[in-house]
Amino acid sequence: MADAIQLDVGGRTVRLSHPDRVYFPERGFTKLDLARYYIAVGDGVVRALRGRPTTLERYPEGVTGESFFQKRAPKNLPSWIPTGRIAFPSGRYADEICPDETAAVVWAANLGCLTFHPWPVRRDDTEHPDELRIDLDPQPGTDYADAVRTALDLREVLDGLGLRGWPKTSGGRGLHVFVPIAPRWTFPQVRRAAIAIGRELERRAPDRVTTAWWKEERGERIFVDYNQTARDRTVASAYSVRPTPRATVSAPLRWDEVPDARPGDFDLASMPGRFAEAGDVHADMEGEAFVLDAALDLAARDEREHGLGDLPYPPEHPKAAGEPARVQPSRARRPRRA
Incomplete structure (x- = not known):
């Protein structure tokens, strides 16, 4: 050596x-x-x-x-x-x-x-994110194909909110969709927008999508991990090699590729050839900066009309104002009987 x-x-x-x-x-x-x-x-x-x-x-x-x-x-x-x-x-x-x-x-x-x-x-x-990152995380009983179906629904939701996403494989079983945004909003505001988008996906397909933070409530659905937008939460970058036996990579995709692409198609050996041929298919993200006004309006409407407020933060975060009880539902203390 x-x-x-x-x-x-x-x-x-x-x-x-x-x-x-x-x-x-x-x-x-x-x-x-x-x-x-x-x-x-x-x-x-x-x-x-x-x-x-x-x-x-x-x-x-x-x-x-x-x-x-x-x-x-x-x-x-x-x-x-x-x-x-x-x-x-x-x-x-x-x-x-x-x-x-x-x-x-x-x-x-x-x-x-x-x-x-x-x-x-x-x-x-x-202090002001310039990317809204949506993580579509398959739960037990679901797979990458389910994440693809949800990603295509997500594209429609984003379009309705005046947003455009750039999809990529996670390098594992899931999909990430990045939306470049103007750096005007704080971490809590961007997270609030992600929650609203996740809830809209959940309304459209309640049997396939969930925003439930507690695993016991998710079932066999795709979890929209809204807490990946919380401060100090990150996701693998585009082109990052993942620690899998096959050396898969987080592969940027065009939307027309999403239905047929598979995580195993992109690895340390295959991606250089794809890059040499197609270049960086997310290069045009650099020139975009969308606004979150419509997504935040949706969040306000959810709260006003449906009573849907904040969701739990990750355990290492300080308790936030308006955050629901950070306790697993099955362990929550129940009122005593008279």
Whole structure:
């Protein structure tokens, strides 16, 4: 095994240690294969990460070894990789890396970073998201095909609200739909819009879609994970490699591809060829910034006419004003009998 090699990435020299270390035993993919992958899709992954504080999901020994999420920038961060300071719900803060060029992505890959988790904000304004991210999460008894059906319904809902989404596979069983928005709204407001959209999907197909936070209430339905829009919640970036045995990747799709695409179609070996042929199919997101007025009007109408207010936050978040009881329904204390 070579000790280290030097890679020329966009004019920068990036050191890659132990390039022959196997990261995906089932496929035989090495750290060098991972680095070459990110070089091949560099324009796409940098478009998804540019200016965004990013958490690194690291597997230093490969997918069969230990892993961890690294929020704070590594101490040996090169001076040419910028950072962004973000605040957590606890009130603490961290300086996270903001990969603005392919060399920064490859540098992180050398640390065993497979998946990049960017915040939905830019480092020059970390209080106002510029992406609304909708996560369609299959529950037990459902699968990717069910997520596809829900995504097509979601496209209609977004269109009715004057919004446009860009879909991608999660790299697992689900789908993500990103909507670029003007950075005018706070995290709670963007989350409120996501809840309203999820409830509209639920009304259209109550037997197939749910916004229920508690797993015991979801049943065999697609969960619209509205809390992925809460502060400090992130999803895998476009083109990120996922820690699966097959080295699948989170693949951007055109809407006309959604019905027939499958997560297994896109992996570390196949995506470079697709990228070389089709380019970044989400490149046009950069020029868009939609408004949430109609979605927030829908949320207000839900509350006014149907009594549908807030939903529970993740457990690590401080209790929010108007939030319902954060307790599992089956464990909720029931009134005593007379």
